[in-house]
Amino acid sequence: MATEKKFTGGDLLFNVLEQHGVEHVFGYPGGAIMPIYDALYESNVEHFLCRHEQGAAFSAVGYARASGKVGVCFATSGPGATNLITGLADALADSIPVVAITGQVATAAMGSDAFQEIDIFGLSLACTKHSFQVTNIDDLAKVLHQAFAIALEGRQGPVLVDIPKDIQLAQVNGCLEHLAKLKNKVKLPPANVGSAIALLSQAKQPILYVGGGVGMANAIDELRSFAQITALPSVSTLKGLGAIDPKDSNYLGMLGMHGTKAANLAVQECDLLIAVGARFDDRVTGKLNEFAPHAKVIHFDIDTAEINKRRAVDAAILGDLKVNLPALAVPLSIAPWQAKCQQMANDYAWDYNHPGETIFAPAVLKEISEQMPKNTCVTTDVGQHQMWAAQHMRFDDPSNFLTSGGMGTMGFGIPAAIGAQVSRPRDCIIAVSGDGSFMMNVQELSTIKRFQLPVKIVLIDNAKLGMVRQWQDLFFNGRLSETDLADNPDFIMLANAFDIKAKTVTEKSQVSAAIAAMFDHQGPYLLRVKINAQDNVWPLVPPNTANDKMMENS
Amino acid sequence: MNNYQLTIKADDKQVVLERILQVTRYRGFLINGISAKVNTGTNIGTIELMVSSERSIGLLVDQINKLIDIKEVRVDNSVSQQCIA
Ligand SMILES: Cc1ncc(C[n+]2csc(CCOP(=O)(O)OP(=O)(O)O)c2C)c(N)n1
Numbered sequence: 001m002a003t004e005k006k007f008t009g010g011d012l013l014f015n016v017l018e019q020h021g022v023e024h025v026f027g028y029p030g031g032a033i034m035p036i037y038d039a040l041y042e043s044n045v046e047h048f049l050c051r052h053e054q055g056a057a058f059s060a061v062g063y064a065r066a067s068g069k070v071g072v073c074f075a076t077s078g079p080g081a082t083n084l085i086t087g088l089a090d091a092l093a094d095s096i097p098v099v100a101i102t103g104q105v106a107t108a109a110m111g112s113d114a115f116q117e118i119d120i121f122g123l124s125l126a127c128t129k130h131s132f133q134v135t136n137i138d139d140l141a142k143v144l145h146q147a148f149a150i151a152l153e154g155r156q157g158p159v160l161v162d163i164p165k166d167i168q169l170a171q172v173n174g175c176l177e178h179l180a181k182l183k184n185k186v187k188l189p190p191a192n193v194g195s196a197i198a199l200l201s202q203a204k205q206p207i208l209y210v211g212g213g214v215g216m217a218n219a220i221d222e223l224r225s226f227a228q229i230t231a232l233p234s235v236s237t238l239k240g241l242g243a244i245d246p247k248d249s250n251y252l253g254m255l256g257m258h259g260t261k262a263a264n265l266a267v268q269e270c271d272l273l274i275a276v277g278a279r280f281d282d283r284v285t286g287k288l289n290e291f292a293p294h295a296k297v298i299h300f301d302i303d304t305a306e307i308n309k310r311r312a313v314d315a316a317i318l319g320d321l322k323v324n325l326p327a328l329a330v331p332l333s334i335a336p337w338q339a340k341c342q343q344m345a346n347d348y349a350w351d352y353n354h355p356g357e358t359i360f361a362p363a364v365l366k367e368i369s370e371q372m373p374k375n376t377c378v379t380t381d382v383g384q385h386q387m388w389a390a391q392h393m394r395f396d397d398p399s400n401f402l403t404s405g406g407m408g409t410m411g412f413g414i415p416a417a418i419g420a421q422v423s424r425p426r427d428c429i430i431a432v433s434g435d436g437s438f439m440m441n442v443q444e445l446s447t448i449k450r451f452q453l454p455v456k457i458v459l460i461d462n463a464k465l466g467m468v469r470q471w472q473d474l475f476f477n478g479r480l481s482e483t484d485l486a487d488n489p490d491f492i493m494l495a496n497a498f499d500i501k502a503k504t505v506t507e508k509s510q511v512s513a514a515i516a517a518m519f520d521h522q523g524p525y526l527l528r529v530k531i532n533a534q535d536n537v538w539p540l541v542p543p544n545t546a547n548d549k550m551m552e553n554s
Numbered sequence: 555m556n557n558y559q560l561t562i563k564a565d566d567k568q569v570v571l572e573r574i575l576q577v578t579r580y581r582g583f584l585i586n587g588i589s590a591k592v593n594t595g596t597n598i599g600t601i602e603l604m605v606s607s608e609r610s611i612g613l614l615v616d617q618i619n620k621l622i623d624i625k626e627v628r629v630d631n632s633v634s635q636q637c638i639a
Pocket residue numbers: 381382383384385386408409410411433434435436437438460462464465466467468
């Protein structure tokens with residue numbers, strides 16, 4: 001006679017996940033998380049086996065960013081848990097809601113240097129928004145509910161829950177807890193609307209500086225209506241791309257190290273900077289004390305700690321952008337300044353003229369952007385190709401451009417695309433990668449194969465660690481140290497080994513047809529675009545330099 | 555270098571002290587002294603932290619306040635002083 005299966009910590013985990021609407025998780029099993037994988041067997045949650053825990057973490061990040069839901073990943077203790085860390089750090093830097101569940105050795109073995117024991121709870125302190133270690137089965141449900149609440153509340157971020165094996169196996173007493181409502185601990189000061197409106201109405205040359213916080217606050221409509229009513233010239237950070245409608249005639253493009261000339265010059269000249277969900281990152285500001293030197297600052301944010309962190313502000317508007325942006329939406333009389341900004345946008349528009357038959361990556365990415373279906377989501381890796389994608393592709397929502405901003409993590413693109421595709425099975429997902437970055441999580445091609453995910457990979461191949469090579473050429477006297485990748489594998493054979501159709505283009509004349517073929521193909525596809533190893537990303541603001549002193553292609 | 559004394563009230567939760575110490579170090583403050591005790595009746599801990607830094611104390615207060623288990627952070631100005639050296 002079969003004995004009745006008891007309801008364990010592992011079962012409870014899946015019940016709580018389902019309570020939070022979790023349908024998909026990314027993970028990799030191992031000894032200390034086996035009871036959870038055993039409970040998975042009977043759960044309705046769909047698990048995506050990745051081929052490295054870093055891949056699982058990035059897929060959870062991509063899933064969260066593409067869908068607005070919490071991304072969930074699983075790993076075993078020890079090396080499984082440490083492999084998650086880069087993904088968690090990435091999620092922390094870009095404020096992405098992720099819940100990571102790690103298995104841990106049994107409580108009795110903890111602290112004894114047991115097999116595959118690592119203090120992941122201690123390691124998590126610097127790379128999560130919050131973390132828990134569950135040492136009593138009666139706490140498990142409450143902790144899991146809190147983990148979801150904390151990941152989503154205020155400024156979003158990753159939360160880790162470490163669950164020892166005996167807790168996963170323990171019998172659950174009592175019934176399932178209801179969803180916890182997190183008490184809002186930080187009381188935000190009342191929005192400083194009066195003084196901000198005064199600053200706005202006095203300004204002659206104001207600029208709207210849009211960051212990733214707008215998308216995270218789900219305040220795209222409020223931002224666009226604010227931009228429309230005020231008719232402010234606007235610039236965007238890397239993570240803010242897609243928040244402002246790229247067709248808005250007052251939009252000047254991305255600012256910062258590889259920003260457009262118009263965006264950077266306008267910000268340097270402005271007399272009022274209205275920062276919305278942006279944090280004055282060093283890649284944005286260049287030399288901080290010469291950034292927007294004439295500007296007063298209004299700063300909208302959800303995180304009190306961002307106010308005055310890198311730039312003193314004149315008015316701080318703390319709280320929900322959805323509420324606060326409409327409060328400041330007043331028409332402004334700034335016609336001469338608008339005209340000047342539009343003139344700069346025209347004068348410094350991108351030039352796609354590129355003599356010769358070698359392929360010009362910016363033109364390829366522009367063409368892909370023009371041909372891609374509506375609601376396409378683009379992920380990138382890190383390097384020159386990432387900056388070219390940011391400069392030359394157009395996005396109508398931040399959830400359609402997923403790039404590792406704060407951490408700049410190579411290896412992000414492919415697993416993030418997997419997560420995005422799982423969350424949006426009907427949308428086209430494109431990963432723009434470089435030949436260096438591609439190899440950092442190349443094992444995830446196997447995940448693409450296993451789940452037949454129709455991800456399109458555009459591999460910009462310069463046989464170099466291009467961005468580092470560019471800096472060595474420009475700032476280290478051309479001493480090219482460890483940036484040559486001439487011995488790359490045959491990427492076409494490699495893709496084919498994972499049942500991914502692949503094609504190389506080496507000349508401009510082949511590009512349009514190859515892009516069309518990629519979109520026409522139903523399944524996953526790799527388009528390898530061979531470019532000149534010497535091509536650089538322009539403009540470039542050198543390190544510790546004011547943003548108006550950018551280097552340009554000469 | 556500026557010296558400050560912080561008085562922090564926190565829920566007596568796992569690793570709350572480690573979190574405070576980690577944030578303090580990472581945000582560029584040296585710890586010159588610490589005392590910590592828990593009221594077992596209320597389960598609220600009180601941590602007194604003497605720190606020094608070139609940076610403004612507001613930066614640290616805001617970051618400690620963000621930690622989930624923190625209830626209150628006060629800067630005791632009467633103890634703050636400029637270090638001549
Ligand atoms: C994990 C990680 N390691 C190292 C770096 C430093 N880094 C930044 S860009 C870059 C080169 C990227 O090369 P590739 O992916 O081929 O892109 P490309 O610049 O050639 O377009 C490197 C090594 C990084 N950002 N992330």
